[in-house]
Amino acid sequence: MAEVMNNTASNVLAQASARILVVEDDRDIASMLIELMREAGYAAEAVGSALDMDRLLRKKEFQLIILDGMLPGEDGFSICRRIRSSDTIPILMLTALSKEIDRVVGLELGADDYVTKPFNSRELLARVKALLRRSSYSMQVKPSLESMTFAGWRIDPVTRELTDSDGVHVSLTTAEFDVLLVFCQNPRRVMTRQDILTRTHAGSAGPVERSIDVHVSRVRQKIEPNYKDPTFIKTVRLGGYIFTPEVEVET
Incomplete structure (x- = not known):
């Protein structure tokens, strides 16, 4: 407390x-x-x-x-x-x-x-x-949050860094990182746009739900093998999105 x-x-x-x-x-x-x-x-x-x-x-x-x-x-x-x-x-x-x-x-x-x-x-x-x-x-540094890996990518919630399989740092905006982190923390679970807004601390005064689609699109462009045919972040009709890769927590 x-x-x-x-x-x-x-x-x-x-x-x-x-x-x-x-x-x-x-x-x-x-x-x-x-x-x-x-x-x-x-x-x-x-x-x-x-x-x-x-x-x-x-x-x-x-x-x-x-x-x-x-x-x-x-x-x-x-x-x-x-x-x-x-x-x-x-x-x-x-x-x-x-x-x-x-x-x-x-x-x-x-x-x-x-x-x-x-x-x-x-x-x-x-x-x-x-x-x-x-x-x-x-x-804020949150030591309890461990780094996670998925499909060759590594995301570190403490340093707020995303690196690819070669260890190359990929730049993300604050909003993009928050969206990707939410997906990694909730893999293989359907996330509505409101779920994402709430978990990215935007609150009711944050961006309209349409902006979530834009941020997701930008994240896709940076991590998907083919962002025009995404396989990591899939759209769920009338539902939202689902993050499909297996996510492992580093220990």
Whole structure:
């Protein structure tokens, strides 16, 4: 019980001290977001372009990025793809584009969640808190969790690393790692999208269920022999997904 309380306390502390970077070219919206984040207890800064963002990221460390999709110069979707190629920092896309395909594209590029303008401040803040909660939970070292292997792959819940049969590290976003870990912890069991959302600590304020499909698709692209004809993560019609490989716990 004491360990659980300590973990909870450190989780809350990590969220409270989080630094948030707002990348938004509309000064009014940027100011509103900064005020909203600071009122919630976060340290927040805003920039209006990819160039300014890059300069600031070289100087400071942030725990979450709120990224506008429509920016002058390099747009938010391109920025998201670029950041995700080398960093697992949570990214919340914020854009006026409201079509389903635009949201899916953002998630496929590596965004952890997506909110459209105009947005509800309480919902946005709830999603920020959910992402920070999941991220801070993920960074906690949990020695009781042993590494697991499946079909030549090795996943380590403590270091949060995935390696292939040659020992080569494969990069996963926070959300992707959480989804794969849930599958490895529940092999050969049908998992609904809600099951996955709950177990990845997204909570009710986390990404919509459609985003689970996107994260699963990205995981498939990284681990499946042929992601277009997946055999490890199979879709169960009207059910969800099932992870088919045999999973062994290292001792």
